[in-house]
Amino acid sequence: MSDLDALFEAAKAVRENAYAPYSNFLVGAALRAPDGTVFIGCNVENASYPVSVCAEGGAVSAMIAAGYREIAEAVVIGDAALCTPCGMCRQRLKEFGTDDLVVHVADLDGIRRSFTMDELLPAAFELEYTSK
Ligand SMILES: [Zn+2]
Incomplete structure (x- = not known):
């Protein structure tokens, strides 16, 4: 299994754990660090909708x-x-993405499209921060 296949399977598996009783829209995210370590997250909704967390947000928090x-x-x-x-998640991913970060978007059958960060968030807001 390739690294990308493994990343897809990790995202697909964690999607099953999503807590989405309000939208019934389950989302999973898997992030791969440069050393190959994978972090996962799923969306977690709340009765107070703004409290909800996206799958990417959960995965970024786990990584940090x-x-x-x-x-x-x-x-x-x-x-x-x-x-x-x-x-919001485009901005989250931009904060921690390597210069060549690729974000693959998938449905249950496989990856449908792949985007560079510049395609997802052109002219992104960013501040130089040196302790990355
Ligand atoms: Zn989001």
């Missing part, structure tokens, strides 16, 4: 908690044919 700071590759999987990261 483990002491990692860079994302080399990501897979986001949802029910829709093109479950691209929301605007």
Whole structure:
């Protein structure tokens, strides 16, 4: 199994754990650090909708908690044919993405499209921060 296949399978598996009783829209995300370590997250909704957390947000939090700071590759999987990261998550991924981060968007059958960070978030807001 290739690294990308493994990343897809990790995202697909964690999607099954999503807590989405309000939207019934299950999303999984898997991030691969440059050393190959994978972090996963799923969406977690809340009765107070703004409290909800996206799958990418959960995966980024897990990565940071483990002491990692860079994302080399990501897979986001949802029910829709093109479950691209929301605007907030594009900014989240940009914060930690390597210069050549690729975000793959998948449905249950496989990866449908792949995007560079510049395609997802052109003219991104960013500040130079040296302790990455
Ligand atoms: Zn999001």
